[in-house]
Amino acid sequence: MKLPLILASSSPRRKQLLEQIGLKFEVYPSQIHENLSLNLSPEIFTKYWAKEKAMDVAKSNPRSLIVAADTIVVLDHKILGKPKNKNDSYHMLKSLSGRAHKVVTGVHFSYEKYGIDRTINEQTEVSFNTLSDSDIFYYIDNYKPFDKAGSYGIQDWFSVQVKKVDGCYFNVMGLPLAAFFKEYRRIKKQLEIL
Amino acid sequence: MKLPLILASSSPRRKQLLEQIGLKFEVYPSQIHENLSLNLSPEIFTKYWAKEKAMDVAKSNPRSLIVAADTIVVLDHKILGKPKNKNDSYHMLKSLSGRAHKVVTGVHFSYEKYGIDRTINEQTEVSFNTLSDSDIFYYIDNYKPFDKAGSYGIQDWFSVQVKKVDGCYFNVMGLPLAAFFKEYRRIKKQLEIL
Numbered sequence: 001m002k003l004p005l006i007l008a009s010s011s012p013r014r015k016q017l018l019e020q021i022g023l024k025f026e027v028y029p030s031q032i033h034e035n036l037s038l039n040l041s042p043e044i045f046t047k048y049w050a051k052e053k054a055m056d057v058a059k060s061n062p063r064s065l066i067v068a069a070d071t072i073v074v075l076d077h078k079i080l081g082k083p084k085n086k087n088d089s090y091h092m093l094k095s096l097s098g099r100a101h102k103v104v105t106g107v108h109f110s111y112e113k114y115g116i117d118r119t120i121n122e123q124t125e126v127s128f129n130t131l132s133d134s135d136i137f138y139y140i141d142n143y144k145p146f147d148k149a150g151s152y153g154i155q156d157w158f159s160v161q162v163k164k165v166d167g168c169y170f171n172v173m174g175l176p177l178a179a180f181f182k183e184y185r186r187i188k189k190q191l192e193i194l
Numbered sequence: 195m196k197l198p199l200i201l202a203s204s205s206p207r208r209k210q211l212l213e214q215i216g217l218k219f220e221v222y223p224s225q226i227h228e229n230l231s232l233n234l235s236p237e238i239f240t241k242y243w244a245k246e247k248a249m250d251v252a253k254s255n256p257r258s259l260i261v262a263a264d265t266i267v268v269l270d271h272k273i274l275g276k277p278k279n280k281n282d283s284y285h286m287l288k289s290l291s292g293r294a295h296k297v298v299t300g301v302h303f304s305y306e307k308y309g310i311d312r313t314i315n316e317q318t319e320v321s322f323n324t325l326s327d328s329d330i331f332y333y334i335d336n337y338k339p340f341d342k343a344g345s346y347g348i349q350d351w352f353s354v355q356v357k358k359v360d361g362c363y364f365n366v367m368g369l370p371l372a373a374f375f376k377e378y379r380r381i382k383k384q385l386e387i388l
Contacts, residue, residue, distance in 0.1 A: 021351050022336075129372060142216075157215050159364060160375035169363040170353055178323060181354035 003188055008057035008068035009174075011147075013155065017175045026064075030056040034070060036081045045079065046070045046106030047119040054108040062112035065187065071174045073150030074102040083151040089140050092151040098130035100164075101150070103172045107180055109187060116190075120183050122176035124167030126154070131161060197382055202251035202262035203368075205341075207349065211369045220258075224250040228264055230275050239273065240264045240300030241313040248302040256306035259381065265368045267344030268296040277345040283334050286345040292324035294358075295344070297366045301374055308385060314377050316370035318361030320348070325355060 007018060010029035018025055030053035040048060053068035073080040075095060083089035103126055108119045139158060145151045152158045154165075154172045170177040201212060204223035212219055224247035234242060247262035267274040269289060277283035297320055302313045333352060339345045346352045348359075348366045364371040 017353075020349065021354050129376075154363075155214065159211075159371045160215050161372065162362070163372055164361055165363050166360050167358055168356070169348075169359050177353045178355065178357055182323075 003191065004064040006057060006061055006064045006066045008053050008066050011069075011174050013153075013173045014069060014175045017170055017173060017177055021177060021181065025067075028057050028061065030054070030068060032056045034072075034081060036079055042072060042074045042079060042102070042104040042123075043106070043121050046072055046104050047108070047121055048106070050106035050108035051110075051119055054110040058110040058112050065109060065111040065116070067107065067109055067180070067184075069105055069107045069175055071103065071105040071149050071171075074104055080150045082149055083146055085146075086140055089145060089151040090136055093131060093136045093139070094133075096128050096131075096150060096152070097136075098128060100125050100127040102126075103150070105171050105174065105176055107176065107183070109183060111187070111191075114191060116187060118183065118187075120176075120179050122168055122171045122179050124165060124169070124171045124176075126162060126166075126172055127164040129161045129163050135161070197385065198258040200251060200255055200258045200260045202247050202260050205263075205368050207347075207367045208263060208369045211364055211367060211371055215371060215375065219261075222251050222255065224248070224262060226250045228266075228275060230273055236266060236268045236273060236296065236298040236317075237300070237315050240266055240298050241302070241315055242300070244300035244302035245304075245313055248304040252304040252306050259303060259305045259310070261301065261303055261374070261378075263299055263301045263369055265297065265299040265343050265365075268298055274344045276343055277340055279340075280334055283339060283345040284330055287325060287330045287333070288327075290322050290325075290344060290346070291330075292322060294319050294321040296320075297344070299365050299368065299370055301370065301377070303377060303381060305381070305385075310381060310384075312377065312381075314370075314373050316362055316365045316373050318359060318363070318365045318370075320356060320366055321358040321360075323355045323357050329355070 005025035007027045008030045032053045034049040049070035050068050054066045058066045103124045168176045199219035201221045202224045226247045228243040243264035244262050248260045252260045297318045362370045
């Protein structure tokens with residue numbers, strides 16, 4: 001059966017990742033913005049916001065499979081979202097310099113017509129080089145990473161500062177492809193039986 | 195100073211990675227093809243062939259910094275190069291299914307005018323899902339991975355089968371960006387002093 005798919009995200013990286021694995025889909029970004037002040041564990045936090053985003057788009061699209069995701073950077077149990085400005089960006093990158101942090105993504109699948117409502121979660125550890133101030137300023141000025149959790153994009157110039165990834169690389173870009181595809185296939189199989 | 199840079203490789207992925215970090219360069223592929231029958235350790239093997247490739251291009255371009263790389267997949271101490279045909283591709287992927295292997299890249303820097311002649315090496319561990327035969331055939335038929343060591347591209351559909359990367363992700367694409375950039379900067383700094 002044909003599975004109409006909607007990506008409920010404005011992230012160009014998530015769109016690129018779904019294209020990379022050959023899926024056909026439409027993009028309807030949700031109007032939900034995560035609220036960092038919610039006191040939840042990274043796993044519950046990302047699952048909660050992924051679901052909020054998916055439900056927002058699902059209510060007007062009950063006849064499609066909606067996929068939404070929420071990605072955060074976690075350092076010393078503190079959640080880093082997107083930087084508000086240049087100063088915020090500088091402090092985020094400075095705090096991530098020379099050490100490892102976690103990238104956590106929640107992915108929610110919603111297909112109202114068939115009662116599907118599921119969330120998965122993925123964590124990846126990323127280790128950075130020690131960053132000089134001149135590197136940090138060069139990066140902020142040239143790449144303006146204000147739409148990125150933790151203030152860096154692993155797929156742009158910043159890749160030269162990434163010493164090591166431990167886990168799913170695509171999770172760091174915003175969508176854990178292997179875990180996503182496993183669940184997507186499971187849903188597809190389930191619907192074929194219906 | 196301006197550092198004229200030549201990438202001695204026909205790999206579109208290596209070209210994309212150098213572009214990703216904003217470098218300006220020209221591409222002159224070498225005419226050297228690795229010979230898998232050489233009985234060397236993965237580290238020495240990849241360093242040897244990276245140097246051979248760089249030297250091949252350096253002889254007619256002594257006034258540029260030449261960068262060449264050689265990437266292999268290593269499973270149970272056996273080196274997997276590029277598959278010769280569909281059958282070879284199937285057996286490679288079948289042998290990699292459900293387990294971890296190593297991706298090893300040697301990168302050689304040559305700048306004859308200034309006597310620069312250096313090689314670096316990087317290893318990354320990659321873990322695959324268990325692959326069904328239908329997935330393997332789907333992949334070979336649709337992506338024709340005959341120009342890729344180990345018969346897969348981590349940046350195409352195959353990414354859904356990659357459970358875990360441990361180390362430099364870009365190394366798996368053919369060029370370890372963090373290690374490359376560190377050495378590139380070191381050379382640039384050294385030449386500025388001259």
